[in-house]
Amino acid sequence: MTPRITDTDVAADELLQEIERKRSLRRVASVVVSLVGVLFSAYQMWFAARGFVFAVELPVLGEVELASLQLLQINAVHVGFALVLTFLLYPGTTGDGRVSRACRQLRARTASQFGPDSPLVSAIEAVGDGLAWLFVDPDLDRVTPSDLLLIAVTVLSSAYFVTDFQEIQRMRALGVPAGRPIQEVFTFLDPVAGLLGPLTDVSYAFVLGVVGVVLVLEATRRAISLYLVVIVGAFIVYARFGVLIPQDAAYVGVLSIPELTWPSIVQNLWYNTENGVFGIPVTVSVQFIYIFILFGAFLEMSGAGQWFIDLAYAATGTRKGGPAKASILASGFMGTISGSSIANTVTTGAFTIPLMKRSGYSPEFAGGVESSASSGGQILPPVMGAAAFLIVQYTATPFADVIVAAAIPAVVFFFGVWVMVHFEASRLGIGGLDPDSVVDIRAHLRTGWFYLVPVFLLLYYLIGARLSVARSAWFTLVAIVALITLVAAYSDETRGRLVAILLVLGAGQFLAQWLTGASLVAALSGGGPGGQSIGGAVSATLGTVGWLSIAAGALTLLSKPRLTASWLALDPAVDEAADEISTAVGRPAAGDNGLVRLGTFVLKSMDSGARTAVPVVVAVAAAGIIPGVISVSGLGPNLVALIRSLAGGSLVLLLVITAIASIILGMGMPTTVTYIILVSMLGPALVTFGIPELAAHLFILYFGVIADITPPVAVAAYAASGIAKSDPFQTGIEAFSLSLNKAIVPFAFVLVPGIVLLREKDDAAELPLGEQFRVATLADLAEIGWSLPEVFVPVVGVFLGVVALAGTVIGFVYAPLDRWERAGLAVSSLLLMAPGLPVSAGYDVTTLLGLGGGSVSLTADLLLRAVGLAMLVALLAKNRRAAPRGDSGAAADAA
Numbered sequence: 001m002t003p004r005i006t007d008t009d010v011a012a013d014e015l016l017q018e019i020e021r022k023r024s025l026r027r028v029a030s031v032v033v034s035l036v037g038v039l040f041s042a043y044q045m046w047f048a049a050r051g052f053v054f055a056v057e058l059p060v061l062g063e064v065e066l067a068s069l070q071l072l073q074i075n076a077v078h079v080g081f082a083l084v085l086t087f088l089l090y091p092g093t094t095g096d097g098r099v100s101r102a103c104r105q106l107r108a109r110t111a112s113q114f115g116p117d118s119p120l121v122s123a124i125e126a127v128g129d130g131l132a133w134l135f136v137d138p139d140l141d142r143v144t145p146s147d148l149l150l151i152a153v154t155v156l157s158s159a160y161f162v163t164d165f166q167e168i169q170r171m172r173a174l175g176v177p178a179g180r181p182i183q184e185v186f187t188f189l190d191p192v193a194g195l196l197g198p199l200t201d202v203s204y205a206f207v208l209g210v211v212g213v214v215l216v217l218e219a220t221r222r223a224i225s226l227y228l229v230v231i232v233g234a235f236i237v238y239a240r241f242g243v244l245i246p247q248d249a250a251y252v253g254v255l256s257i258p259e260l261t262w263p264s265i266v267q268n269l270w271y272n273t274e275n276g277v278f279g280i281p282v283t284v285s286v287q288f289i290y291i292f293i294l295f296g297a298f299l300e301m302s303g304a305g306q307w308f309i310d311l312a313y314a315a316t317g318t319r320k321g322g323p324a325k326a327s328i329l330a331s332g333f334m335g336t337i338s339g340s341s342i343a344n345t346v347t348t349g350a351f352t353i354p355l356m357k358r359s360g361y362s363p364e365f366a367g368g369v370e371s372s373a374s375s376g377g378q379i380l381p382p383v384m385g386a387a388a389f390l391i392v393q394y395t396a397t398p399f400a401d402v403i404v405a406a407a408i409p410a411v412v413f414f415f416g417v418w419v420m421v422h423f424e425a426s427r428l429g430i431g432g433l434d435p436d437s438v439v440d441i442r443a444h445l446r447t448g449w450f451y452l453v454p455v456f457l458l459l460y461y462l463i464g465a466r467l468s469v470a471r472s473a474w475f476t477l478v479a480i481v482a483l484i485t486l487v488a489a490y491s492d493e494t495r496g497r498l499v500a501i502l503l504v505l506g507a508g509q510f511l512a513q514w515l516t517g518a519s520l521v522a523a524l525s526g527g528g529p530g531g532q533s534i535g536g537a538v539s540a541t542l543g544t545v546g547w548l549s550i551a552a553g554a555l556t557l558l559s560k561p562r563l564t565a566s567w568l569a570l571d572p573a574v575d576e577a578a579d580e581i582s583t584a585v586g587r588p589a590a591g592d593n594g595l596v597r598l599g600t601f602v603l604k605s606m607d608s609g610a611r612t613a614v615p616v617v618v619a620v621a622a623a624g625i626i627p628g629v630i631s632v633s634g635l636g637p638n639l640v641a642l643i644r645s646l647a648g649g650s651l652v653l654l655l656v657i658t659a660i661a662s663i664i665l666g667m668g669m670p671t672t673v674t675y676i677i678l679v680s681m682l683g684p685a686l687v688t689f690g691i692p693e694l695a696a697h698l699f700i701l702y703f704g705v706i707a708d709i710t711p712p713v714a715v716a717a718y719a720a721s722g723i724a725k726s727d728p729f730q731t732g733i734e735a736f737s738l739s740l741n742k743a744i745v746p747f748a749f750v751l752v753p754g755i756v757l758l759r760e761k762d763d764a765a766e767l768p769l770g771e772q773f774r775v776a777t778l779a780d781l782a783e784i785g786w787s788l789p790e791v792f793v794p795v796v797g798v799f800l801g802v803v804a805l806a807g808t809v810i811g812f813v814y815a816p817l818d819r820w821e822r823a824g825l826a827v828s829s830l831l832l833m834a835p836g837l838p839v840s841a842g843y844d845v846t847t848l849l850g851l852g853g854g855s856v857s858l859t860a861d862l863l864l865r866a867v868g869l870a871m872l873v874a875l876l877a878k879n880r881r882a883a884p885r886g887d888s889g890a891a892a893d894a895a
Helices: 007-020 027-050 071-089 098-114 119-135 145-163 165-174 187-201 204-223 226-244 262-270 280-301 304-316 322-338 341-359 363-379 386-395 399-428 441-451 453-464 469-489 495-516 520-524 534-543 545-559 572-584 588-592 594-623 625-633 636-647 651-666 671-681 683-687 693-709 715-724 728-738 740-751 778-782 784-810 819-833 836-848 858-882
Strands: 053-058 062-068 758-760 773-775
Touching: 027 053, 027 071, 027 280, 027 469, 027 594, 071 145, 071 165, 071 204, 071 280, 071 594, 098 119, 119 145, 145 165, 145 204, 165 204, 204 226, 204 262, 204 594, 226 262, 226 594, 226 625, 262 625, 280 304, 280 386, 280 453, 280 469, 280 594, 304 322, 304 341, 304 441, 322 341, 322 363, 322 399, 341 363, 341 693, 341 715, 363 386, 363 399, 363 693, 363 715, 363 728, 386 399, 386 594, 386 671, 386 693, 399 453, 399 693, 399 728, 399 740, 399 773, 399 784, 441 453, 441 469, 453 469, 469 545, 469 594, 495 520, 495 534, 495 545, 534 545, 545 594, 572 588, 572 594, 588 594, 594 625, 594 671, 625 636, 625 671, 636 651, 636 683, 651 671, 651 683, 651 693, 651 740, 651 836, 671 683, 671 693, 683 693, 693 715, 693 728, 693 740, 693 773, 715 728, 728 740, 740 784, 740 819, 740 836, 778 784, 784 819, 784 858, 819 836, 819 858, 836 858
Parallel strands: none
Antiparallel strands: 053 062, 758 773
């Protein structure tokens, strides 16, 4: 079968590779990377399914336990896999850096002075060639010897956690210096131990800890940025030398910390699950983030990405400004799959941006729409981005509650972008696509309904069944494979056979559970604790329906190898991989085999998930050092005091500082890193002002996401500009303008927590700050006395506010707006969305002037929203009268 790879797919892949600077490996190196990626995913899938015990069920022998690991060991192996893949996928240098340029300049100067045939020039060239062979990968297509060395050291470091965990446990009480010296671990070094110099008395654990931290920093430099390495490195240096800061120094005196030795720093940063490299962020990656990335990879490789894009165009493509509106919907759908602003922008934008340009939108606006909407994928339930799972851990909030709290602001954001593109379409007179150019929505849903099942299942597991995040993701992952297997095996010819096999397997499973209390496989091998009730057997059988479906589909495909599944449209990368594997083993025709394609789909999904997870794992491992230093040094309370002092007791100023810090820190860095750093430094300070902890964390998350589309380093917008062939900076300006509501809404829900469905607890006065609120229930919403002023009115105000903001940004509603009308809409937008913001800022000013302050009462909040509504109605009415005949319904069509 010829892979369905289009020029658009190739261009998108090349752009993404250029942005991420990943290697494009071939032959043996490519196979090794895929093998490591599949093993990484298999390790995580086993952990999600079975927990810390790695055991297998074998015929006759029964259950055989391979290993039982502790959390620190699990985390260490997790990071070890990510480091190995980083050193394989990301080059250490391509030869275009400062050191390489300096070497070339040295050779040129030497040749100029001594002649090109000089022995000195030859020596310099020989040394340069040797260093290039060791370190340089100019074409992004080779793994260098230095990479192999780093991989070997990584494996050594990870193996230590598995093989010598008793020594690590002993060191928790006695310290890292109590570990064995190097010559005791590597006995062949004992005869030459005296040559080790200072390392003779240093414990092997200390050396591995130092090397491990350095490996994480090097992987961070490759996969993320040198910027993050500098920040993390500064915190490590601060942990050792922060004691030198005088305690009585003005302002910075609060940053003085007790003296910490290098062994204690290494122990806390490397051999600890409470903080440091293997702290909370990596624990969250192990338990939540990776399995959801894998969920997205399976969904993407199943062909769901293109199906969702087609669905978006079928739903909205023919409406006014349809291509841009479809781009918003498609980016929202893809956000559920990828959770990455850049990947979402490139994947969806390769299809949507050219259509937007052809319909009449400018290249900059088209790129801005795509990058703005794509950045919203990280805040859109039910999956959201990796930082959402960190919120779960840091705030001890169930993920289902995080989904509920994040839902309204996310919908508001996408609605706001929708209204802006509608006004722009009205201004430019852009219509929709030809109905013949989009798929029929009913037929599309009829042939691809199964793509929606995993999303609804995930919601059911999280919210309905209230399962843990990891279990919910695992069950959904099994459901995806089961659905794809059934679809792959289904046809008019095989449907009877498929149903029959499924019924036989189901009956066998039921009988095995009823008679032996074990699975069918275990029962056939003579295992099982004994029979159980019919109800218990039915329940156990229904719990394995996913695996039974996979088995039934596989057996059907085995009986009909050349089956053509009319509904199945796997990602082109799966077909390409199937053909490559078949050709490599000398069976080119095997690429058309349904079972081969199904197996390739599973392996390709596992490989893709691992590659996507690598920069996330590396980022959280490095960023975890920062809260680790803050925790170990006891800096936290002093930092809160310093931040409150700088804010002068002003909540508004503190929020502005946090927003600016999030945007600056987030430029060119993953949202997860920005979130971890700022939550550790600014999160506690926000809570001391009485802000609900969940609202404070969502505030930081939102502005971390905005950093992806904020010039001068708007990485998602620049990715979109590469597709749109537009000016990168102007594309970033457009993206930021289209996302302005994402910058105002966080202020709104911090001041009025009801917008994120948070309600003060009955015993709030007795609880610590930050824990005084809970997520509202349906019973709370039915209590009109609370929900009407605290939820419904503010939420309606926010939705109306983004309409006013859209008119302000675009300069058009029914007709062009002059600058005074735009200013009036801007004021009405602020009053509708966050009326407490200007009032609180005013009180801060009067307090500073010694005139006294105050707080925004509920009555004042409602009155100001009413004023904003009156202004909006008056301005829209005036603008509507100015519209030419026949265009008076333009704004109303936006919904």
